Amino acid sequence: MNGRDMAHARKFGVIGGFGPLASADVFFKLIKSTPATRDAEHFDAIFEQQPFRSADADSATLTQRKLYIFDLIRSFEKRGVTTVVLPCFLSHTFIDELKANSPLQIVDMIEAVRSHVRRKFPAVRRIGVVASAYTRRKRLFEKYFASPEFEVVYPRDIDGVDLVTEAIYGGDGVKSGNLRGRPVALLRDACDDLIAQGVNVIVPGLTEIALVADELGALRVPLVDSNLAYAQYVVSGQYRSPETIFKIGVVGGVGPAATVDFIHKIVRATPAARDQDHIKLIVEQNPQIPDRTENLIGDGPDPTISLYATCKKLETGGADVIAIPCNTAHAFVERIQPYLGIPIVNMLTTTVRYLRATFPSLEAVGVLATTGTIASGVYEKALESQGLRQVVPSPALQTRVMDAIYGKEGVKAGFTTGRCQQHIAAAIDGLIADGVEVVILGCTELPLLLRETHAVGANGARVSIVDPTDVLAKQCVAHAISAAVQLTSID
Structure with a gap:
């Protein structure tokens, strides 16, 4: 030039x-x-x-x-x-x-x-x-x-x-x-x-x-x-371009407590010896994004524009990738990704790849999620891409899962003990009875109720608990580390 x-x-x-x-x-x-x-x-x-x-x-x-x-x-x-x-x-x-x-x-x-x-x-x-x-x-x-x-x-x-x-x-x-x-x-x-x-x-x-x-x-x-x-x-023009700092954009507020939990997992997964070693985050906390489940299974407003607008703010703010710590919101990712200039790190596909790598002989996976996530088929599709079969709770137990999330004493109302935990324990027992060995916590509020990596059913059977929020956090950290290594090699 x-x-x-x-x-x-x-x-x-x-x-x-x-x-x-x-x-x-x-x-x-x-x-x-x-x-x-x-x-x-x-x-x-x-x-x-x-x-x-x-x-x-x-x-x-x-x-x-x-x-x-x-x-x-x-x-x-x-x-x-x-x-x-x-x-x-x-x-x-x-x-x-x-x-x-x-x-x-x-x-x-x-x-x-x-x-x-x-x-x-x-x-x-x-x-x-x-x-x-x-x-x-x-x-x-x-x-x-x-x-x-x-x-x-x-x-x-x-x-x-x-x-x-x-x-x-x-x-x-x-x-x-x-x-x-x-x-x-x-x-x-x-x-x-x-x-x-x-x-x-x-x-x-x-x-x-x-x-x-x-x-x-x-x-x-x-x-x-x-x-x-x-x-x-x-x-x-014979001078170096400005150094770029990798930034993770977070679509927050879906829900608010799950966003805080995700940020905590980002911090926990980052290898850092001091504050300045941590990853730069841009968080757009937008609780006004319409409820994803209400739209998918009812007549609630479409959250597509709100999700897209939030992602565009993150892109304009200099984010390199976008993380959405909401499983149900991923039913809308394919609609908005083509209109963005930066990638959304897909929590579902990342989690399914993790399952296949961690449990190579796995065939069936239990999914605890909102009825909207299950109805959208996003997890079922992602699991099938890796040769895995989705197993969901019975209708009665699924009602209890929804109550644990959306009920008056549910996690979205700020409860993390009591009835909501009992509902989830019952749902896990039902999945164990169906023969699953791994259960995905397919709603980002559920890790607030169940932080263990394993659970034991009423019959004594033990299942592995996989938290997609944690998998997503580690994948985002990996992206940041990879970007830093590439920048160092260029220098």
């Missing part, structure tokens, strides 16, 4: 306001650096300037600065921006925080300057940096121009005066619009001091310095135009 194609493939958002004149200088050089022979070949760009009134940085203004930038990036994202241009050296002291919380590409200004120095001055080792006091304290340039390859040198104070801070931020400084006279003289003294310390090249760490470069006149060592170096680097 040539430079023109790359420019058209991206839309730049330039964050101005940290120095209105300097930001405009970067924007001008960005346009100037674009390989275009006519207007139509230039890139799409948004220049947002809301003047940020602060001096160098303290804890209060730094927080304001961070949130100001973050809000602008969010605004850019809504307007189709793909690449953020941040012409402010001080703001790059927290660029990692911005990158970790934005899906947009944020082009690193210090990396651009380092790339320029390495390319233009390959033999240079001693770098003179003209930067703000805060940037110096944070050792921003040392992070990029690291020892032993480079040595970073700063101007020394003269008579107790920080020449650079006074020249830029002083009452008659460059930020006040004074591009001649005393501010230039102070910067010239700072550059002369760097030269006296034996630097081979001077790198501005303030975007305002490019505004007075001509006034500084000829120096005995090269003075880099950091603004131009950044603009050219932005246009070149």
Whole structure:
């Protein structure tokens, strides 16, 4: 892809306001650096300037600065921006925080300057940096121009005066619009001091310095135009794409307690030594999705649009896969999956594959589920695909299963002991009497009533209990781990 194609493939958002004149200088050089022979070949760009009134940085203004930038990036994202241009050296002291919380590409200004120095001055080792006091304290340039390859040198104070801070931020400084006279003289003294310390090249760490470069006149060592170096680097596209963090989107609220149980199982299944090792989740808790069972076996409203709308929110929010911790909702998955750009991890088919792998000689499987799930045939179809036969409770016992889920003392009403547990125990006894050895808890509320992995019937027979929510959680974690491994191998 040539430079023109790359420019058209991206839309730049330039964050101005940290120095209105300097930001405009970067924007001008960005346009100037674009390989275009006519207007139509230039890139799409948004220049947002809301003047940020602060001096160098303290804890209060730094927080304001961070949130100001973050809000602008969010605004850019809504307007189709793909690449953020941040012409402010001080703001790059927290660029990692911005990158970790934005899906947009944020082009690193210090990396651009380092790339320029390495390319233009390959033999240079001693770098003179003209930067703000805060940037110096944070050792921003040392992070990029690291020892032993480079040595970073700063101007020394003269008579107790920080020449650079006074020249830029002083009452008659460059930020006040004074591009001649005393501010230039102070910067010239700072550059002369760097030269006296034996630097081979001077790198501005303030975007305002490019505004007075001509006034500084000829120096005995090269003075880099950091603004131009950044603009050219932005246009070149020769930087890494932003790291992506795998996100699991969860359709929540179907039902609410089952959603919490599923999230707990995700956490429990994740190999993590600290908080940051866990998987990013996007949960859209939408209890207003119409009841799936009422639609499948009665005249309840169709939940298709609600399910689809919830999935689309998760997709728009950056989810990589979608999990729906509701067995009955999977009767609608085939309707909505073709209209999504990301996959729904099908809890039913994943569970059935798990059964076949774990119990290779299995023939019949008991299914405890809502009457809607059973009537839809989704589990029966999934089981048959693996050569398995579905066994369900008798009509009388199925009524008790529904009461355990939907009854006044059922799990959806917040009960997890008493009559609801007795109903499920009776249903399992009935399935054992029918000869099954494995029972699927085919409603995501049922694991709240029965957390054991085995159950013993009235006749002493023992059956294995399979929780599809747990199987789904482990499959989602496996997807996340696989994505992380692929990203590491690419790096």
